[in-house]
Amino acid sequence: MEDDEIDEIEPSEILFEEPIFDIAFHPNDDLISVGLISGTAEIYRYSCEENDNIFSQEVHKGACRALKFNSEGTFLYTGGADNALKAIDTNTLQVVYNDPSAHEVSINRLLTNDNLVFTGDDEGTVKVWDTRKRTAIFTFEDNTDFITDMYFTNEKYLLATSGDGCLARFNIRSGKRERLYQCREDELLSVITLKYDTIVVAGSQQGELYLFNWDDYSAPCEKFVGHPNSIDTMLPVSENIMLTGSSDGIIRVLQLRPNKLLGIIGEHQDFPIERIQVSNNRKYLASCSHDETVKFWNVAYLFNDVVEVEEEEVEVTDNENEQDNENGEEEKSESESEQEEEEEEESESEKKDRSKRKSGVEKPSSSQKKRELEREEEETESEEEEEEDEEDEDINNNNSKGKQKGKEKAKEKIVKPRKGK
Numbered sequence: 001m002e003d004d005e006i007d008e009i010e011p012s013e014i015l016f017e018e019p020i021f022d023i024a025f026h027p028n029d030d031l032i033s034v035g036l037i038s039g040t041a042e043i044y045r046y047s048c049e050e051n052d053n054i055f056s057q058e059v060h061k062g063a064c065r066a067l068k069f070n071s072e073g074t075f076l077y078t079g080g081a082d083n084a085l086k087a088i089d090t091n092t093l094q095v096v097y098n099d100p101s102a103h104e105v106s107i108n109r110l111l112t113n114d115n116l117v118f119t120g121d122d123e124g125t126v127k128v129w130d131t132r133k134r135t136a137i138f139t140f141e142d143n144t145d146f147i148t149d150m151y152f153t154n155e156k157y158l159l160a161t162s163g164d165g166c167l168a169r170f171n172i173r174s175g176k177r178e179r180l181y182q183c184r185e186d187e188l189l190s191v192i193t194l195k196y197d198t199i200v201v202a203g204s205q206q207g208e209l210y211l212f213n214w215d216d217y218s219a220p221c222e223k224f225v226g227h228p229n230s231i232d233t234m235l236p237v238s239e240n241i242m243l244t245g246s247s248d249g250i251i252r253v254l255q256l257r258p259n260k261l262l263g264i265i266g267e268h269q270d271f272p273i274e275r276i277q278v279s280n281n282r283k284y285l286a287s288c289s290h291d292e293t294v295k296f297w298n299v300a301y302l303f304n305d306v307v308e309v310e311e312e313e314v315e316v317t318d319n320e321n322e323q324d325n326e327n328g329e330e331e332k333s334e335s336e337s338e339q340e341e342e343e344e345e346e347s348e349s350e351k352k353d354r355s356k357r358k359s360g361v362e363k364p365s366s367s368q369k370k371r372e373l374e375r376e377e378e379e380t381e382s383e384e385e386e387e388e389d390e391e392d393e394d395i396n397n398n399n400s401k402g403k404q405k406g407k408e409k410a411k412e413k414i415v416k417p418r419k420g421k
Contacts, residue, residue, distance in 0.1 A: 010284055010298040011046040019373045020288040021065045022110075025279045026090070027073045032277075032286055034294060035064035037373060041078050041088065046284075046296065055093045059086055063374055066110035066119075070131070077117050079107030081374065085119060085129070097134065103127065111150045111158075116172070120147025124162050128172050138175045142168045149190045149233075153197055161188035167202050167210075167217060181217035183210065190234045194242060194256055201256070203231030203244065211256075224259045227252075233276050235285075237302060243285070245273030251287055253302065266297050290373075 014034070022035040031054075034042045039060035045052045060080025067078040069090070075097075076088040085102035088095055103121040111118040117129040124143030127136045145164035152158050157178075158170045165183035170176070188210070190203035200212040207227035210220040233245040240256045243265065251265040251273060268289035276287045278299070285297040 009048050010296040011048055011051055013296065014044060014046075014051050014294040016292045016294075019290060019292060020274060020294065021063055022067050023275050023277055023286055023288045023294055024068045024076075025277050025286065026069050027071060027280050029073060029280075031073075031090075032279075032294070033067050033069065033076055034288070035067045035078065037063045039064050039080060039082070041067055041076070043076070043090075043093075055088070057088075057095075059088070059095060060084060062106070065106065065108055068110050068112045068117075070112045070117075071114050075131075077110060077112060079110040079119050081106040083107065083121075085110075085117070087131075099134075102136075109147045109150050111152055113152045118150055118152065118158055120150055120160060120162075122146040124164065124166075126150070126158070126160050126168075126170065128158070128170075128175075138170075138172060140168070140170055140177055142166070142170075142177045142180055148188065151191045151193065153193050159191050159193070159200065161191045161202055163187050167191065167200070167212070169200075169217070179215075179217040181212065181219075187230075189230055189232050190244075192234045192236050192242065194236055195239055199256070201234065201242065203227075203234055205230045207231060207246070209244075209254075222259075224254070224256070226254075226261060230272075232273055235276055235278060243276060245276045245287060247272035249273060249289065251276060251285070251297070265299065265302075266295065268293070268295065 016034070016036065019037040020034060021037060024033045026032070030046055032044050032046055034044070036042070039058045039062055040056060041059045041064050042053060043055035045054055059078055060082050062081030064078055064080050067076060069076050074090055076090055078086045078088065079102070080086075083101055083103045083106060085097075085099045085107065086095055087097035102119065103125060105122045107119050107121050109120040115131050117131060118126065119129065120126045120143075124141065124145050124147060126140040126143065126147060128138040129135065130137045140160075143160060143162035143164060143166045145162045145166075148161045148163055150158060150160045156171055156173045158172055160168050160170070165186055165188055167181045167183075167188055168177055169179035171178050183204070186208070187205035188202045189205060192201050193199065193214075194201055198214050200214060202210045202212070204210060207225070207229050209224035209227075209231065211222040211224065213221050227244065227246050227248075229247040231244050231246055235243045237243060237253070241262070242254050242256065244252050244254060246252070249268040249271050251267065253262040253265060254260070255262050265285060266287070268287065268291050271289040271291040274288045274290065276285060278285050282303045283298065283300040285299045286294055287297070288294045
């Protein structure tokens with residue numbers, strides 16, 4: 001097999017028998033962790049030959065909703081529906097930290113950075129934990145509904161979106177909330193920054209991308225439309241290129257300013273995308289969906305192309321500075337004309353894609369589906385407990401009736417051997 005063919009393949013998908021809530025790549029090794037609805041956290045060593053399960057343990061009572069390796073990869077932090085925050089030592093594969101009451105309600109999102117862990121719960125509370133002190137150093141309660149996503153940037157700012165349509169920016173050095181925006185007509189489900197942290201991008205339930213200037217959250221400065229369904233997860237590729245995972249099951253590549261669809265990485269048929277993550281060497285993208293699979297996509301070409309394009313842009317800029325103004329204006333005019341044609345073509349392509357994929361009924365977001373699955377599991381467990389109680393009650397009633405009959409027959413001086421229970 002030639003080297004080019006080897007570079008094009010990726011690890012095979014990992015199949016599960018239950019819904020997946022979260023995935024996270026190890027920062028230094030070929031490991032990926034998976035959080036499941038049963039409360040189990042698993043770690044796999046992935047490769048193009050095979051995927052080996054090296055750890056599987058039920059660490060939470062209820063779903064293991066969120067997990068993330070720390071910056072060194074020495075610990076895997078997990079947050080669950082049981083309100084607990086835990087840490088697993090990746091060398092010994094033992095749970096070495098457990099705070100069963102880290103939050104008053106279920107933890108929904110988790111993020112790490114150096115010695116900090118960020119957790120967000122179902123009631124909008126965000127906590128900042130210092131792993132050296134093993135305690136929460138800040139608690140923010142500006143969001144009022146479940147935390148849908150968090151993003152840490154510029155070494156001191158934490159962005160958080162929530163189901164009430166809020167986008168909040170926290171300064172974790174001062175411990176204060178600095179910006180807050182609330183979208184009254186839509187839910188915000190995901191958040192990243194682009195353009196060297198000058199633009200905040202928030203994905204919504206209605207499939208729109210809301211763009212905010214860094215220091216102005218009074219209203220979006222722009223909207224990027226085109227997704228037929230909710231945008232549940234996002235990743236930055238470069239300063240103007242991003243990936244999105246939607247509830248229509250498609251992973252898209254988008255360009256910002258000019259805004260256009262560049263292509264599609266892959267899809268999970270019609271199952272909502274729960275999370276997308278990129279490996280430490282930026283070669284593989286992993287995605288998990290409600291089809292109960294983790295899929296790998298080889299995206300090395302995407303990141304390599306981004307580097308080459310950025311280098312070419314620098315060279316072109318230097319060369320243009322050496323040319324006269326007349327030639328520069330002519331080239332600029334031709335470039336703008338070509339760009340307008342490309343945008344029109346992409347716009348038509350995007351419309352066709354949207355009309356082809358959009359159904360008459362709006363699909364629920366990944367977060368909504370996730371909660372429905374949890375409720376179904378809780379209802380199933382409740383029904384099983386009720387059935388067990390009814391069986392116990394029937395047994396007790398039968399025993400009581402048997403004893404009463406025994407007494408009546410004893411009075412008649414008819415003696416029979418008692419039946420076993």
